[in-house]
Amino acid sequence: MAQNWDEKAVFLAALGLAAKDRDAFLLGACPDEPARQRIRLLLDHHEKNATTGFNPEADSAPIGLADPNQIDEFRLIHKIGEGGMGVVYLAEDTILARRVALKIIGSHLLGSEQGVARFRDEARAAALLNHPAIVPVFKYGSDGTRHYIASEFVDGPTLSTVLEEERSRRQGMTRTDALSWFKRCVEIAATIADALDASHRMNIIHRDVKPSNILVDRHRGPRLTDFGVAKNLTVSPERPVTNIVGSCHYMSPEQASISAASVDQRSDIFSLGVVLYEMLTLQKPFVGADLSQVLRAVIEHNPPTVRSLDPRIPRDLQVICHKAIEKHPRDRYQSIAHLAADLRCFMAGDPILARPPDLTQRILRWLKRHKKAVVLICIAVLAFATLWMRHRLKLQHDLAMAWVSISAGSAPCKAYFQPHSLTTLEPLSDYTAIGPTPVQNLKLKAGQYRILVVRDSDRAFCEFNLVALEAGPDHLAFIRAFDSANEIKSPAERNELRGAFRHTRDIAQGEMIRIEGGDFELRTSNSQHPVLLGAVRLDSFLIDVTEVSNRDYRAFVDATGHPPPYSWTAFGYSPELEDRPVVWVSLADAEAYARWRGKRLPTLWEWQAAARGPKGDLYPTGAQLPDVPAQTLNQNLFGDQLAIFQSYAEHTMSTGVPSAWDGVSGRLRHTFSNVCEFTGTVDLANRDVYLTGRGWYEDPRTRTLANVLTTPLKQPTPRFGFRCAKSILKN
Incomplete structure (x- = not known):
């Protein structure tokens, strides 16, 4: 576990949990107690910074530095952001006379070799990429105590901020305004898709595509940043990525799964699809009360269609969005370039390549996603079918049988029957007990029987030769044994056999x-x-x-x-x-x-x-x-x-x-x-x-x-x- 353990990923996951749930999470997520202790220090440091605000000396420099506001040639101006692994400042490059975004690793990570290595990998991954929509890295360095990454300063808010502003003004928006917003969403998604395509061509998976990692440049449009958890597939292609890495609301099902599911470029397609979903509807598709519920939603649940939340969203745009967030990677766009192409076809008014899944595909996917429910349903259906079939067979059996009801006098009596052979015409066996009277709806095969009713008190008995030819309840034979012949004072009704008790001694x-x-x-x-x-x-x-x-x-x-x-x-x-x-x-x-x-x-x-x-x-x-x-x-x-x-x-x-x-x-x-x-x-x-x-x-x-x-x-x-x-x- 130590070899595959990702300190930043565990820290980010713990950061999203309530304080009372963190210890239980860290117990299973960290390889040993020293690792758990480092994550706890990171969490404490993060909460302290959130309380005290900007303090370069406390945040990024050890006590005793001559000038805590200067790192090599970069002069810190003010803090512009903060993450789990460090703090971002607006800084001035005193040599080249330009403003940069300077990300300084947190002092709490200086003792972690893995933390420093991850910070360096972020710089290397971004430095390999050259695309207008990817924020470039100018320099990675250290002044001996502080490690930093200098990158282009983007003058503009994050997409998260843009979405918050859009939510505040969404109510009362006209159809024209809504369509204009949808167009802007598609433009942002297409631009970021191009950026990810450039990254994927270099075998780098971003793994953390989300609104807060997309900067909306006031002059150059959306820009993708923060390759802190990116994965270069050419560095260790023999080992699949199996850690839970990324932000839970935007990670793909294969990222969210604790099973050893391989993560490839299609994971970024899913995350960008989630971002597109949120831009269109201003709602996250996967939500929950805590981290585990969010991850379960990502893995198991399908979000509502975007048009069910806002019917003004064009149908083709819905197809594109939901194609990108299919649960299984094979059902998504197979490359980010395909997603970008469909987005641009939509903007141009041309037909898109993606098609909504047909009924058969939807059924099969639903069955795969709900295997336990399907098994339970199948068991229930099988049980119901078995019971129904047994009921039908019993009903058919009963309808093919002769029905007999037996009643006797006031004293307790017992009834018996004896079948006769259809070939020899002899009684087949001794009497078989039916039970105490009255007997309701006794079912007998077609044939000839002798019914015997015996009075318990004196062993007087009454015999009936029953010819059972008519089947089913409509031909129910009523057998009635009276205490004496004097009680039989009227003719028998149809299908009624009347008899009187009599002892042989009489x-x-x-x-x-x-x-x-x-x-x-x-x-x-x-x-x-x-x-x-x-x-x-x-x-x-x-x-x-x-x-x-x-x-x-x-x-x-x-x-x-x-x-x-x-x-x-x-x-x-x-x-x-x-x-x-x-x-x-x-x-x-x-x-x-x-x-x-x-x-x-x-x-x-x-x-x-x-x-x-x-x-x-x-x-x-x-x-x-x-x-x-x-x-x-x-x-x-x-x-x-x-x-x-x-x-x-x-x-x-x-x-x-x-x-x-x-x-x-x-x-x-x-x-x-x-x-x-x-x-x-x-x-x-x-x-x-x-x-x-x-x-x-x-x-x-x-x-x-x-x-x-x-x-x-x-x-x-x-x-x-x-x-x-x-x-x-x-x-």
């Missing part, structure tokens, strides 16, 4: 039979599925001994207001047929009755197991069909509804009367003599329901218990009836 003796669970060989067939299934494993269950009669179904209709079967409205309710199996009902009608009774419809395999036994007999009487006469069917049974009803009345028998076909003891009645029966098993692909058993209208020689039929889900039929089943809960 089943009347002889009403149902228990089928023990186990393995059953139940191959079945129909025209669409020649072999539906082979071996089946079933849990134990209860099933009605006989079909549901008209008498049973009428009690349901009277209690709930459910619509009666078509035959009752078309042909009247006949008391003579009260004990015959109810027909002309749909699957939904049969399920509604079963739930009202605290039951459900049996699955295809439960019905088959109960009717055929473990070995899968084909007939109620066993494996073989006994000798029976052929049955001739009335062909009108499949077209004439009255004929069908009359045939039903003639050939069916009371559900309570045993049939010659009942066969094996302990099995179901009327599985092969009265009606085909609905099961709770559905062919989802075709939206059909499976039926099994033999009806009165079929020839027994062409039917077996293994034959199954299908009919549309919602279509009532005059030839089909049903019986109910009920599960046996596991402990």
